[in-house]
Amino acid sequence: MELFKELFFALWFFLPAAIANMMPIFAAHWKFLEGHEYPMDFGKTYRGKRIFGAHKTIRGLIVGVIFSTLVLWLQQLAVAHIHFVAELTDQVDYTQLPVLVLGPLFGLGALLGDAIESFFKRQVGIKPGDGWFPFDQTDYIIGGAIATMPFVQLSILQYIWLIILWLIIHVISTFIGYNLGLKDKPI
Numbered sequence: 001m002e003l004f005k006e007l008f009f010a011l012w013f014f015l016p017a018a019i020a021n022m023m024p025i026f027a028a029h030w031k032f033l034e035g036h037e038y039p040m041d042f043g044k045t046y047r048g049k050r051i052f053g054a055h056k057t058i059r060g061l062i063v064g065v066i067f068s069t070l071v072l073w074l075q076q077l078a079v080a081h082i083h084f085v086a087e088l089t090d091q092v093d094y095t096q097l098p099v100l101v102l103g104p105l106f107g108l109g110a111l112l113g114d115a116i117e118s119f120f121k122r123q124v125g126i127k128p129g130d131g132w133f134p135f136d137q138t139d140y141i142i143g144g145a146i147a148t149m150p151f152v153q154l155s156i157l158q159y160i161w162l163i164i165l166w167l168i169i170h171v172i173s174t175f176i177g178y179n180l181g182l183k184d185k186p187i
Helices: 002-027 058-081 083-088 099-123 135-148 156-179
Strands: none
Touching (some): 002 058, 002 083, 002 135, 058 099, 099 135, 135 156
């Protein structure tokens, strides 16, 4: 039971950042947001290469931050009203989390971690959309974890579980997204 609790907590705790990481992909297909794909790097270059690339947009960042905040708020409600969820997540006092601060930090951390990884991909000559395993799969995890550390510190074991589980989930969800036509490559 203790292992199940640790695994559930790793999945639960990082869900806002994971949702933030996925939302730009969906937002790119929303008709009402068409024409609002302003690049985060404003088209600027460094050493002759785009800083982040055209796929890292302000639209995606804003949508990711909104959804990470919404997910954290829903988690806070669930912990307050569903007893077994409260028991499985008692490593953190969700009732005291500052949702309007921590929610955006999950989103910003995840998406800026992804953007920083894109910067390094551009600098080493990896084309947009091409894989860079395991950095493509862990950038948002590391970014989200670092961004939330001022408010929530987990144990080393909890961070290890978080990285392992979300790495596996990311690989599987990317493959599913590829098969649904949302992603250009299966990994």
